Amino acid sequence: xxxxxxxxxxxxxxxxxxxxxxxxxxxxxxxxxxxxxxxxxxxxxxxxxxxxxxxxxxxxxxxxxxxxxxxxxxxxxxxxxxxxxxxxxxxxxxxxxxxxxxxxxxxxxxxxxxxxxxxxxxxxxxxxxxxxxxxxxxxxxxxxxxxxxxxxxxxxxxxxxxxxxxxxxxxxxxxxxxxxxxxxxxxxxxxxxxxxxxxxxxxxxxxxxxxxxxxxxxxxxxxxxxxxxxxxxxxxxxxxxxxxxxxxxxxxxxxxxxxxxxxxxxxxxxxxxxxxxxxxxxxxxxxxxxxxxxxxxxxxxxxxx
Amino acid sequence: xxxxxxxxxxxxxxxxxxxxxxxxxxxxxxxxxxxxxxxxxxxxxxxxxxxxxxxxxxxxxxxxxxxxxxxxxxxxxxxxxxxxxxxxxxxxxxxxxxxxxxxxxxxxxxxxxxxxxxxxxxxxxxxxxxxxxxxxxxxxxxxxxxxxxxxxxxxxxxxxxxxxxxxxxxxxxxxxxxxxxxxxxxxxxxxxxxxxxxxxxxxxxxxxxxxxxxxxxxxxxxxxxxxxxxxxxxxxxxxxxxxxxxxxxxxxxxxxxxxxxxxxxxxxxxxxxxxxxx
Numbered sequence: 001x002x003x004x005x006x007x008x009x010x011x012x013x014x015x016x017x018x019x020x021x022x023x024x025x026x027x028x029x030x031x032x033x034x035x036x037x038x039x040x041x042x043x044x045x046x047x048x049x050x051x052x053x054x055x056x057x058x059x060x061x062x063x064x065x066x067x068x069x070x071x072x073x074x075x076x077x078x079x080x081x082x083x084x085x086x087x088x089x090x091x092x093x094x095x096x097x098x099x100x101x102x103x104x105x106x107x108x109x110x111x112x113x114x115x116x117x118x119x120x121x122x123x124x125x126x127x128x129x130x131x132x133x134x135x136x137x138x139x140x141x142x143x144x145x146x147x148x149x150x151x152x153x154x155x156x157x158x159x160x161x162x163x164x165x166x167x168x169x170x171x172x173x174x175x176x177x178x179x180x181x182x183x184x185x186x187x188x189x190x191x192x193x194x195x196x197x198x199x200x201x202x203x204x205x206x207x208x209x210x211x212x213x214x215x216x217x218x219x220x221x222x223x224x225x226x227x228x229x230x231x232x233x234x235x236x237x238x239x240x241x242x243x244x245x246x247x248x249x250x251x252x253x254x255x256x257x258x259x260x261x262x263x264x265x266x267x268x269x270x271x272x273x274x275x276x277x278x279x280x281x282x283x284x285x286x287x288x289x290x291x292x293x294x295x296x297x298x299x300x301x302x303x304x305x
Numbered sequence: 306x307x308x309x310x311x312x313x314x315x316x317x318x319x320x321x322x323x324x325x326x327x328x329x330x331x332x333x334x335x336x337x338x339x340x341x342x343x344x345x346x347x348x349x350x351x352x353x354x355x356x357x358x359x360x361x362x363x364x365x366x367x368x369x370x371x372x373x374x375x376x377x378x379x380x381x382x383x384x385x386x387x388x389x390x391x392x393x394x395x396x397x398x399x400x401x402x403x404x405x406x407x408x409x410x411x412x413x414x415x416x417x418x419x420x421x422x423x424x425x426x427x428x429x430x431x432x433x434x435x436x437x438x439x440x441x442x443x444x445x446x447x448x449x450x451x452x453x454x455x456x457x458x459x460x461x462x463x464x465x466x467x468x469x470x471x472x473x474x475x476x477x478x479x480x481x482x483x484x485x486x487x488x489x490x491x492x493x494x495x496x497x498x499x500x501x502x503x504x505x506x507x508x509x510x511x512x513x514x515x516x517x518x519x520x521x522x523x524x525x526x527x528x529x530x531x532x533x534x535x536x537x538x539x540x541x542x543x544x545x546x547x548x549x550x551x552x553x554x555x556x557x558x559x560x561x562x563x564x565x566x567x568x569x570x571x572x573x574x575x576x577x578x579x580x581x582x583x
Binding site for chain 2: 016017020023024027028030035037038041042100106110112115117118120123127128129131135141143146149177181182185186189230231234237238239240241244259262263266275276282283286287290
């Protein structure tokens with residue numbers, strides 16, 4: 001009797017939970033559809049061969065797609081391109097972003113305007129910014145060639161986007177420009193939460209500003225640094241629009257990132273099975289990297305607390 | 306001041322360099338968009354053109370459905386922003402205030418989603434788009450844009466909701482408000498600034514999206530600005546319309562420059578709330 005009654009009349013907590021799930025449901029449903037479904041679908045599809053050879057009909061082939069990936073030099077090339085691009089650009093962005101954050105953390109007149117200007121690159125559409133950088137690095141009329149020659153650094157024009165190494169350099173420059181502001185904003189928020197008396201006490205002990213930076217700023221800022229690195233790592237590793245517009249992966253695949261290879265495999269070669277396997281492996285790499293960085297963040301936070 | 310002081314002159318030079326670094330690419334594109342074709346193709350480069358022209362802008366609007374591109378971008382971004390606020394605000398409130406089993410797991414999943422490269426999603430979404438016959442329909446962009454903005458919307462709004470004093474909600478509950486009424490009549494009116502902040506971020510992301518727009522929309526008059534501008538071509542591969550491309554860049558970035566100028570404080574607070582506290 002008691003049981004059936006308490007089942008009929010839900011407690012306040014139960015009612016609240018039910019309403020909670022109802023309010024959550026639409027968002028969770030959409031997220032499942034757009035995020036979870038494509039990944040689960042890719043895992044399933046990666047076990048099938050489905051390309052022009054099978055007349056686009058799925059044929060079960062077990063792990064054949066993954067075996068193919070192991071010996072696919074174009075895949076490994078794109079992976080190493082993505083890794084190189086990601087590591088170099090994120091490293092430069094973190095160092096530059098830290099510098100700008102330290103600068104913006106000081107009081108000077110016009111600080112608000114500088115902050116506004118600093119978030120502009122972050123806010124503008126990457127595809128359009130890529131067009132601007134393509135023009136800047138243009139081999140004939142580009143301003144980079146013109147300025148470097150006027151300054152006497154270069155004797156003749158360089159074909160920035162037509163040379164394998166220079167094209168990568170150009171991409172990294174554009175990416176650094178676009179995303180350093182984002183990092184400096186995150187780091188600035190962290191800097192502003194560090195109490196000033198820490199520095200005063202340290203200075204009274206005779207420490208130089210440089211020593212204070214290493215002893216106080218860097219350790220206390222480590223959580224923000226890692227979070228910024230995490231966000232940037234994921235974005236840089238999956239970069240598509242910047243590279244598609246600026247180099248299209250060229251010259252000769254020298255700047256083809258994993259994302260461009262995935263896109264070409266699916267949209268150009270219509271190889272859905274292999275494309276799915278590429279998606280799955282990229283996803284796994286990302287999840288592993290994210291997990292490692294997150295564990296690092298939590299351990300750091302615990303050490304600081 | 307908190308961090309170590311740098312000599313004044315050094316600081317001024319650095320500040321000037323930061324400003325130049327941030328603005329130069331945009332200003333160069335702006336200048337290019339007003340140059341005559343002769344000046345654009347001049348060697349050495351012309352930094353102070355004697356003649357300026359609107360021809361490249363005119364060309365965009367006469368030869369291309371450029372108004373369409375702008376309206377498509379604006380429409381898709383606005384609708385998806387409103388939808389992600391509408392779906393995200395209740396979800397964020399629940400995650401901020403109601404204890405649910407599995408809550409931590411949901412939050413972790415949402416956090417992971419903010420890191421997702423869209424390239425991992427496009428094949429599955431392409432299939433859904435084809436299955437539901439959404440190809441070349443605005444919904445093919447509105448639905449994914451709403452979804453890709455939801456994780457950040459939820460995280461940012463949740464952190465704002467958590468900062469609200471809970472006494473007010475406790476008092477309202479005593480007065481007989483249920484969860485929904487409280488959200489609509491008490492919590493949301495107090496968090497209008499947070500909604501604006503989140504909405505601006507969502508709008509920016511939707512306006513800037515490239516991959517889905519490239520894949521799901523092929524009809525010229527329905528394209529959004531980033532894709533349409535990236536696909537501006539000349540009569541041949543060797544004839545690249547630098548002027549119109551520059552003009553398209555300027556027009557496509559202008560609305561966002563306006564947003565940044567008007568709301569820089571909100572954008573910064575939203576970004577830090579989403580990333581640092583999430």
